[in-house]
Amino acid sequence: MQSIEQFQERVRGAAADKQPLRIRGGGSKDWYGQRLEGEILDTRGYRGIVDYEPTELVITARCGTPLSEIEAVLAERNQMLAFEPPHFGSGATLGGAIAAGLAGPRRATSGGVRDFVLGAKLLDGKGDVLSFGGQVMKNVAGYDVSRMLAGSLGTLGLLLEVSVKVLPKPFADITLCLDMPEIEAIRRLNEWGGQPLPLSGSCWHNGRLALRLSGAQAAVDAAVRLIGGDIMANPDGFWEELREQRLPFFGGEDALWRLSVPSSTSAIVLGGVQLIEWGGAQRWLRTDLDAATIRRSVSAVGGHATLFRGGDKSSGVFQPLAPAVARIHERLKASFDPAHIFNPGRMY
Structure with a gap:
């Protein structure tokens, strides 16, 4: 060893x-x-x-x-x-x-x-x-x-x-499926997120919302009665496929962007296709749009965009830092790695 x-x-x-x-x-x-x-x-x-x-x-x-x-x-x-x-x-x-x-x-x-x-x-x-x-x-x-x-x-x-x-691990775990358009899904996710519900995962794509509930059996049962919808078979497999990005959505050829925005942000129209997680706060976007257009649109709603997979990395994988924040990064790097030997250029 x-x-x-x-x-x-x-x-x-x-x-x-x-x-x-x-x-x-x-x-x-x-x-x-x-x-x-x-x-x-x-x-x-x-x-x-x-x-x-x-x-x-x-x-x-x-x-x-x-x-x-x-x-x-x-x-x-x-x-x-x-x-x-x-x-x-x-x-x-x-x-x-x-x-x-x-x-x-x-x-x-x-x-x-x-x-x-x-x-x-x-x-x-x-x-x-x-x-x-x-x-x-x-x-x-x-x-x-x-x-x-x-x-x-x-x-x-x-x-x-x-x-x-x-x-x-939670005592009970159930995933509900509901059909609804994007704007309604974002609204409902924020509405449910403001209530004492045992939410532990959400995923909207192509008109269908999957909602995971985890916790005490009584709390999960009460949430199921409140929210409704169909109960998903084999939910563990679905959430693992989502986590590991093995769902069909992630298999496209366009660049995959990770958008981080306030959860209540309405639909972001950038062309391509989207998958929404984290109650609306994380949105995956597959598109051939340029980085400047994507980041300009996402910044306008108070978010940032990361080029997660594929695409042209010359424009920067991560959202460019504000000058003051960049200086903090530089000082931290100089303090811990004065010779700049560790993973140079991996972030910026």
Whole structure:
């Protein structure tokens, strides 16, 4: 198994030689972000669950630990990663899931990746091991660096180990299907979202809305009576297909854009086809429109747009940062990775 000392030697050598390193676990998300650059620093050999306290709802594991292994161990105790990280491949690792910062259908009601990160160990660009946070929320004080690592795409350092909060699986789980047009679906989702209903996932596409309800049996039954609709057969398969983007919608040839907007935003007319998640806050768009047109329209409603898959990355995968925010990013990068060796150009 790889050791921290081996990582340190590699990082210090790369910093001295100004040799970029490309941090890589299973490679299941190599397509995400800007360009890939540098010699591969493979994390898969540094794996294993360090600590798991089911009664405390916390699991700590090394970066190269397969996501499937984490989820299998949690399932034995009827627990789960509530942010439902997509794998996008059999080799997905915990470190990659945290670095990518991507969450699945439960995100809107349970929280995103950074909401569940309690602590982390990071190998910085000087080869030093830094520890942040811990295994309980009260350990978090000052700048919450461990959560900042979620979604950083490995640009700040090598995430060695992470402690993540887990949750019990719900007692009951039912998915309802209702036929309705886009504007009505957005209105109803926001209406239901403002009520004490056990919502845990939503998906509208092509005139059909799927709504997942999870929680106590009595609460789920009451919500079913209120909302109506048909009960979906094999809902677990559907939500997994959505999370892993294996539904037919995601198989098109046009560029796939991820639009993040206020949930109450009405229909966004940009041509192409759309799929709506997270109560209206996340909208997937397949279109051949140019980036400037898409971002201008989405910015006008207070949102931002990410070129998720395919398309021309020369216009930038992620929404351009405001100058003040860009300067903060630059200072953070310089502080953690002064030689700029980790995943250069992966984000901006």
